[in-house]
Amino acid sequence: MTESAVVHSNALGSAEAARELCERLEDALPGGAPDALVVFASPSYEHPVLLRALQDALSPRALIGASSAGEFASGMRGSGRVCALALRSSAMAFHAGLGRGLAANRAGAARELVSSFRGLSQGPYAHRTALLFTDALSGETDDLVSQLTLATSGGYQFFGGAAGDDARFQKTSVFFGSEVLTDAVVGLEMLSHAPVGVGVGHGWGVASRLMRVTAAEGRRLISLNGLPALQVFEQHADETGQRFVLTGPDRFFLHNLLGIETATGHYLLRVPLAAKPDGSILFASEVPVGSKVHLMRTTVDAAVEATTWATRQALEALRGHPAQVALFFDCVASRLRMGEAFGQELGALAAQLGTAEYVGCNTHGQIVRAPGQFNGFHNCTAVVCVLPG
Amino acid sequence: MPASLALRLCCQLAVPQTRAEAAAELARELGAEHCLVFILDEEVEAFVPAPGFPQTLPGGPAWSCLLERCRASGAHVGDVAYPTPDRLTRAHAWSLPEGLLFMLLGGEPRPLEPDALALPLLATALRAESANALTQRQLTAEREVARHATALASALDKARWELEAVLSESDRLNRELAAAAKERAALLASEQSASRAKDEFLAMLGHELRNPLAPIVTALQLLKLRGGPTLPRELSVIERQVAHLGQLVDDLLDVSRITRGVVVLKRARVELSVVAHKAVEMAGPLLEQHHHRLTLEVPERGLLLDADERRMAQVISNLLTNAARYTPPGGEVSLTAAREGARIVVRVRDNGMGIEPSMLRRIFDLFVQGERSKDRGGLGLGLCIVSNLVTLHGGFVEARSAGLGMGSEFVVDLPAAQLHVVEEPAQASPGWGRPPLRAKGTRVLVVDDNEDAAELLTEALRLHGYEVACCNDGPGALEAVGRFAPDVAILDIGLPVMDGVELARRLRGREDLPRLRLIAATGYGQEADRALTRDAGFEHHLVKPIRVASLVELIEGAPEAA
Numbered sequence: 001m002t003e004s005a006v007v008h009s010n011a012l013g014s015a016e017a018a019r020e021l022c023e024r025l026e027d028a029l030p031g032g033a034p035d036a037l038v039v040f041a042s043p044s045y046e047h048p049v050l051l052r053a054l055q056d057a058l059s060p061r062a063l064i065g066a067s068s069a070g071e072f073a074s075g076m077r078g079s080g081r082v083c084a085l086a087l088r089s090s091a092m093a094f095h096a097g098l099g100r101g102l103a104a105n106r107a108g109a110a111r112e113l114v115s116s117f118r119g120l121s122q123g124p125y126a127h128r129t130a131l132l133f134t135d136a137l138s139g140e141t142d143d144l145v146s147q148l149t150l151a152t153s154g155g156y157q158f159f160g161g162a163a164g165d166d167a168r169f170q171k172t173s174v175f176f177g178s179e180v181l182t183d184a185v186v187g188l189e190m191l192s193h194a195p196v197g198v199g200v201g202h203g204w205g206v207a208s209r210l211m212r213v214t215a216a217e218g219r220r221l222i223s224l225n226g227l228p229a230l231q232v233f234e235q236h237a238d239e240t241g242q243r244f245v246l247t248g249p250d251r252f253f254l255h256n257l258l259g260i261e262t263a264t265g266h267y268l269l270r271v272p273l274a275a276k277p278d279g280s281i282l283f284a285s286e287v288p289v290g291s292k293v294h295l296m297r298t299t300v301d302a303a304v305e306a307t308t309w310a311t312r313q314a315l316e317a318l319r320g321h322p323a324q325v326a327l328f329f330d331c332v333a334s335r336l337r338m339g340e341a342f343g344q345e346l347g348a349l350a351a352q353l354g355t356a357e358y359v360g361c362n363t364h365g366q367i368v369r370a371p372g373q374f375n376g377f378h379n380c381t382a383v384v385c386v387l388p389g
Numbered sequence: 390m391p392a393s394l395a396l397r398l399c400c401q402l403a404v405p406q407t408r409a410e411a412a413a414e415l416a417r418e419l420g421a422e423h424c425l426v427f428i429l430d431e432e433v434e435a436f437v438p439a440p441g442f443p444q445t446l447p448g449g450p451a452w453s454c455l456l457e458r459c460r461a462s463g464a465h466v467g468d469v470a471y472p473t474p475d476r477l478t479r480a481h482a483w484s485l486p487e488g489l490l491f492m493l494l495g496g497e498p499r500p501l502e503p504d505a506l507a508l509p510l511l512a513t514a515l516r517a518e519s520a521n522a523l524t525q526r527q528l529t530a531e532r533e534v535a536r537h538a539t540a541l542a543s544a545l546d547k548a549r550w551e552l553e554a555v556l557s558e559s560d561r562l563n564r565e566l567a568a569a570a571k572e573r574a575a576l577l578a579s580e581q582s583a584s585r586a587k588d589e590f591l592a593m594l595g596h597e598l599r600n601p602l603a604p605i606v607t608a609l610q611l612l613k614l615r616g617g618p619t620l621p622r623e624l625s626v627i628e629r630q631v632a633h634l635g636q637l638v639d640d641l642l643d644v645s646r647i648t649r650g651v652v653v654l655k656r657a658r659v660e661l662s663v664v665a666h667k668a669v670e671m672a673g674p675l676l677e678q679h680h681h682r683l684t685l686e687v688p689e690r691g692l693l694l695d696a697d698e699r700r701m702a703q704v705i706s707n708l709l710t711n712a713a714r715y716t717p718p719g720g721e722v723s724l725t726a727a728r729e730g731a732r733i734v735v736r737v738r739d740n741g742m743g744i745e746p747s748m749l750r751r752i753f754d755l756f757v758q759g760e761r762s763k764d765r766g767g768l769g770l771g772l773c774i775v776s777n778l779v780t781l782h783g784g785f786v787e788a789r790s791a792g793l794g795m796g797s798e799f800v801v802d803l804p805a806a807q808l809h810v811v812e813e814p815a816q817a818s819p820g821w822g823r824p825p826l827r828a829k830g831t832r833v834l835v836v837d838d839n840e841d842a843a844e845l846l847t848e849a850l851r852l853h854g855y856e857v858a859c860c861n862d863g864p865g866a867l868e869a870v871g872r873f874a875p876d877v878a879i880l881d882i883g884l885p886v887m888d889g890v891e892l893a894r895r896l897r898g899r900e901d902l903p904r905l906r907l908i909a910a911t912g913y914g915q916e917a918d919r920a921l922t923r924d925a926g927f928e929h930h931l932v933k934p935i936r937v938a939s940l941v942e943l944i945e946g947a948p949e950a951a
Binding site for chain 1: 437
């Protein structure tokens, strides 16, 4: 049997927020220390103060988390807040792991993280899942997920996200116990007798002709078909009747992503973050030279439908076991783009879950490596994980 | 421009290392400031800068328009930003069907003959180079994919080895489980065999106890006949204890039959009140002996059962006996019955010593007795018989008690008779179908290999006025009938040499004995045993020990059912 509690705090001070979280957790999940605690905290908090207080008061056997770019839980959504999920289970086992030096050696970081996992040795649990948070600014999260897949011999499904900082892209942190780390990945290993359901969906569709990336450097897209990237976006705005402000294209960027064509016919979504004076555009993730891309668009209805679809996938993956609690991650861009309508996505999630609670945050990229999901890292994608009761 | 120079520059344009220099020289030779070359990317259906030329143009909408117009073959002119976004420059472009766009920017370019510059050839070279570059990128990506695939394959190998280890272990455990299951099955078979042997032993024990009981009972009856109305106290004790012993033997045989599944119910439509009165009659002596007060609340009519009357009476009698035994003298015992929907619920309550909670579920198990039974004797058979008989009737029985000293309640829940079932006429008691015999002058042959039993029965019948002959085996009986010509023959079934069934068949085969009446006297009382004696020609089947009074009533035409 797995018990869970989802709590949040709107308190501005870190110590006060920690105290509020502890009180609510002790009420909602009495009976001693939780087996695992997952924390999502806005960058506005002093994370070391917050984590130390939680660690001291609750003594969870495993604590991980990340800075976030919007926080939500059953009955609550917003930004500048902190929320937490506490778990206690006789049917699941939880272990926290940490991998450092992500930018320099992803394979090494993956091996270090996995060294804390217990499910790799012969154990009584049939299902192995890991919740991951990475420093979004360390880059190459796709490769990190590949390395983790290799390090675990494909034996785990992964889900989670890249830590956020309210879309400022200046400093994103992950939490391990009371430690606050950058350039690192943290993971919560979840071993279970019943399956853990993971679902993924995005509501984005093709909105432009196919184009070739003729020049790019890492996350900076320089030109498409030889024309400056910014000009291509501006021209697309003209052609589709959208407003494009050269000095502040953020709003346009939220509604117009780049979709990289893959061999499987799916599109890897890349979020444009900032326009550069030289006409290039900075993206949240790498855009390779020579790749073929479309500009993509979505609607509120499509995003809501995608979340519904992702949640259904996750629930079906439970194979008849009851849902206890869900973790939900979506892009900060989704929240900013949809505004109030982001609540409709959360409403769709809650409607599918029924009585089960949910908790999650907006991230700077979403991680999912589950059955049928072979690309490890996404943008503007809804990722749902449902734990069995 | 001389043809040789054009050809040389074109060749240099085709080579990446000399391309930039050749493009600048070509522009100068043709009167322009800059020279750009684009190739058609068929996958995205657009002109993109050829390899070695700037991959990002200065921008501006004019570039898009010009490049779009150039999708049509031929010469095109337009003003675009070049080489910087803020400088507008005239562009002269030649679009070739071979998928190459040659562009001169600035200056005053001279008219151009694409063939003279071998541009079709250049198109082929540059497109090949572009394709090669794409292929190289794809190759690099493929190599990366292959590296990942190899690493993943290695990881999968590792996973497979782990899986193999798990499967091997699982296989070993399965084999152990199979062996354990086989062992368990053997143990179960052995237990079942032992249980069967126990059941058979109980059955045999019952019969073997009955045989010596029969002459004892007969002897007692004989003593009573001889002794007149007053009997010595010791004789009463013997009579009571023999009756008790007989009841124990009957219970033992009942349990044996039930556990072997050989009990066949003789169901008929019966009012519960009839059953209840019979049960009270059976348990009455014990209730009276303990000075209990019995309250009976059973409606005379309206509680119809499809039941074996005798067996159901045994159920209620056992419960009343139980209540009598476990209630201190002068206690309260009640028997109530009522219809509850489609069920008839019978309750036997007492204010006796009660039942421990831990015993409530086990109390109906065979040979189980609670602490309370230690000083009450018995074999722990009665409630087991009750439970089994009630189950055979499609009902269930449950024991309730608030604990030791708090009294007990036994609830029997039975299906009420279906109202649409036509009530079968009650079967007439079996009789001779012939005129009754009177003692005087009636000749009775007693055949039993138990000499004591045979002699005592003979004497008892003689005291009733019959003319009796006795013998101890079949051949002796066949010989005796010739000279004795009996009216009635009482045959034991378990005779040596020739059993009672065979003896009866032979007697029935004799033409000189048309009026001979046959009574089987045996320890076996099942329906199959009765069918066997019926088929052999017996008119009656009595189960030992035999009450002489019953036997006399039977001979004289008022037969009592066996």
